[in-house]
Amino acid sequence: MTYAIVTVAYIIFQVMSSAGLLSSSMRGMLVPICAYMVMAVSLNLVVGVLGELSLGHAGFMSVGAFSGVAAAVLLQNIIPIAALRLTAAMLVGAAFAALAGFIIGIPVLRLKGDYLAIVTLAFGEIIKSLLNNFYLGVDSGGLHFSMLTDNTRLLAGGKLIIRGPMGISGIQKISTFPAGFALTLIALAIVFNLVNSRMGRSFMAIRDDRIAAESVGIDITKYKMMAFVMSAAIAGAAGCLFAMNYSTIVANKFDFNTSILILVFVVLGGQGNMLGSIIAAAALTILPEKLRSFSDYRMLLYAVVLIVVMLGTNNANIRRFFEKLNPFNRNKDEDEAGED
Amino acid sequence: MMTFLNFFISGISLGSIYAIIALGYTMVYGIAKMLNFAHGDVIMVGAYVCFYAISRFKLPPLAGVALAMIVCTILGMIIERMAYKPLRQAPSLAVLITAIGVSYFLQNTALLLWTSSPKVFPSIIGRGAFKFEFNNFLLEGQLSVSHVIVLTIVTCIIIMLCLTWFTGNTRMGKAMRACSEDKGAAQLMGINVNSTISMTFAIGSGLAAIAGVLLCSAYPTLMPTTGSLPGIKAFTAAVFGGIGSIPGALLGGLLLGVIEIFAKAYISSQLSDAVVFAVLIIVLLVKPAGLLGVQRPEKV
Numbered sequence: 065m066t067y068a069i070v071t072v073a074y075i076i077f078q079v080m081s082s083a084g085l086l087s088s089s090m091r092g093m094l095v096p097i098c099a100y101m102v103m104a105v106s107l108n109l110v111v112g113v114l115g116e117l118s119l120g121h122a123g124f125m126s127v128g129a130f131s132g133v134a135a136a137v138l139l140q141n142i143i144p145i146a147a148l149r150l151t152a153a154m155l156v157g158a159a160f161a162a163l164a165g166f167i168i169g170i171p172v173l174r175l176k177g178d179y180l181a182i183v184t185l186a187f188g189e190i191i192k193s194l195l196n197n198f199y200l201g202v203d204s205g206g207l208h209f210s211m212l213t214d215n216t217r218l219l220a221g222g223k224l225i226i227r228g229p230m231g232i233s234g235i236q237k238i239s240t241f242p243a244g245f246a247l248t249l250i251a252l253a254i255v256f257n258l259v260n261s262r263m264g265r266s267f268m269a270i271r272d273d274r275i276a277a278e279s280v281g282i283d284i285t286k287y288k289m290m291a292f293v294m295s296a297a298i299a300g301a302a303g304c305l306f307a308m309n310y311s312t313i314v315a316n317k318f319d320f321n322t323s324i325l326i327l328v329f330v331v332l333g334g335q336g337n338m339l340g341s342i343i344a345a346a347a348l349t350i351l352p353e354k355l356r357s358f359s360d361y362r363m364l365l366y367a368v369v370l371i372v373v374m375l376g377t378n379n380a381n382i383r384r385f386f387e388k389l390n391p392f393n394r395n396k397d398e399d400e401a402g403e404d
Numbered sequence: 405m406m407t408f409l410n411f412f413i414s415g416i417s418l419g420s421i422y423a424i425i426a427l428g429y430t431m432v433y434g435i436a437k438m439l440n441f442a443h444g445d446v447i448m449v450g451a452y453v454c455f456y457a458i459s460r461f462k463l464p465p466l467a468g469v470a471l472a473m474i475v476c477t478i479l480g481m482i483i484e485r486m487a488y489k490p491l492r493q494a495p496s497l498a499v500l501i502t503a504i505g506v507s508y509f510l511q512n513t514a515l516l517l518w519t520s521s522p523k524v525f526p527s528i529i530g531r532g533a534f535k536f537e538f539n540n541f542l543l544e545g546q547l548s549v550s551h552v553i554v555l556t557i558v559t560c561i562i563i564m565l566c567l568t569w570f571t572g573n574t575r576m577g578k579a580m581r582a583c584s585e586d587k588g589a590a591q592l593m594g595i596n597v598n599s600t601i602s603m604t605f606a607i608g609s610g611l612a613a614i615a616g617v618l619l620c621s622a623y624p625t626l627m628p629t630t631g632s633l634p635g636i637k638a639f640t641a642a643v644f645g646g647i648g649s650i651p652g653a654l655l656g657g658l659l660l661g662v663i664e665i666f667a668k669a670y671i672s673s674q675l676s677d678a679v680v681f682a683v684l685i686i687v688l689l690v691k692p693a694g695l696l697g698v699q700r701p702e703k704v
Contacts, residue, residue, distance in 0.1 A: 186681035370505035
């Protein structure tokens with residue numbers, strides 16, 4: 065069902081794009097929308113399925129973006145085909161983000177609730193600070209890196225890839241809308257298969273009742289770590305896709321606000337509901353663009369929409385009204401009510 | 405040694421500001437179990453109100469601060485009434501997102517009203533400093549402590565004393581503590597939980613105004629986004645000290661301020677944020693409920 069809707073949406077946009085029906089700003093947003101959709105799906109795995117709040121998801125995105133782009137630059141001469149290079153870069157990005165997720169997961173998953181959330185926030189900020197001061201260069205002698213100041217001492221003909229606060233510039237824009245679509249489908253496939261497996265059922269058992277899950281022999285730390293690493297890896301691939309759509313990328317792009325933005329997609333779309341995340345990510349990325357005619361007031365309107373939607377979806381009367389209006393929606397609403 | 409003392413004092417001063425902001429977070433969290441992300445932006449509004457009162461309407465500084473406090477208190481109550489009260493029964497994430505919406509709303513309203521160009525905040529008590537000369541075997545040299553630093557630290561101490569007295573001795577304060585302990589039981593004892601929560605928001609927002617003025621007196625650039633980073637750091641401070649605990653907010657704020665200034669001075673100015681957050685993580689690993697937080701046993 066979800067696959068079908070995403071595919072149909074992809075085909076519609078692809079046709080509109082090739083028929084020239086989309087404005088250039090909309091065309092430029094197609095890849096970021098895909099990246100945000102994948103981010104929302106990956107965060108939904110942690111927030112919706114595992115039930116832990118993560119406020120530092122942009123950190124993984126940024127690790128994936130930087131390592132992926134660096135890999136793409138290094139592989140430029142080895143893999144000439146852009147699509148293959150993008151795939152390789154995404155894999156590298158996912159691998160590094162998964163590693164970051166594992167390292168962060170060790171301390172984070174000992175905590176729970178709001179304390180876990182604040183530590184993920186802290187890690188997101190730490191990743192941002194570190195990447196802001198990270199220098200990576202390549203020359204005939206191999207890779208060189210340094211922190212704080214540029215001490216890479218490259219040989220002649222060497223190239224500085226990551227320049228601290230300047231980030232990476234001169235990126236070849238090899239991200240395409242079809243690639244974004246493919247990544248979205250892959251992310252969905254991974255998450256759906258995961259949720260409907262023994263592992264996914266363990267995640268949900270942990271979410272619903274940690275103590276009960278522990279007492280029936282579910283290794284909580286192990287499963288939490290799996291969800292966390294998986295989510296980080298998907299986020300890393302999304303970050304790589306996102307970065308390859310721009311010519312310059314800086315670490316400050318992936319700050320706390322980005323993490324929050326993705327969390328907004330997840331909560332607005334419904335926790336645990338992947339299709340909801342995807343629709344919310346697409347709608348909320350397009351919305352500020354569509355509100356452009358209100359120029360200065362558009363972010364204000366965005367804020368108002370956010371508040372009104374949250375108030376509306378949590379108001380019992382309005383919810384009952386929609387239930388009456390749409391008989392097909394009843395199941396979903398009851399599910400949501402059950403979570404309260 | 406002298407530079408060390410100087411850094412230490414400016415750390416305490418920054419920490420006092422964090423502590424005042426953290427109080428707002430910790431009180432609201434303790435009673436309503438929600439992270440009020442809009443708190444940092446209330447600080448910004450308070451600073452702007454004070455800025456305009458002093459520089460445009462030529463009010464005396466004290467009147468400006470009082471005006472800022474009144475505006476912020478009312479603003480806090482309006483926010484609570486409009487955005488949070490309808491969500492009392494909603495899941496906590498829904499409230500969190502609403503708070504983020506309110507935060508965006510305040511920032512963008514400020515952007516429209518006051519434009520994005522940074523304002524230079526006027527000093528409320530001048531830029532002077534107390535100078536101390538030391539000439540003994542331990543300390544040598546000059547220690548200069550600016551008036552703003554003294555004012556900040558003194559204000560922080562006064563606020564702490566008042567709040568401790570308030571929560572310990574007044575009816576309203578006791579009601580607050582009861583609500584944060586057990587809302588249901590408090591209601592059964594005849595405490596109006598809703599009005600107590602509103603009151604908490606009012607106090608927290610009033611304190612935010614003071615914090616905003618102090619923050620901008622120490623770091624005099626005022627923009628619509630001024631409040632967000634100190635807001636996040638103060639929230640970190642609240643968690644650091646044990647969220648929900650008032651002495652914890654003070655301790656967490658002070659420690660965070662001192663660590664930040666020392667990290668800036670002795671490690672690296674770019675990495676100071678990373679150091680602050682790394683210390684937070686280490687503390688939470690050793691004491692998962694924060695320094696002064698109470699770890700409640702889980703009941704099955």
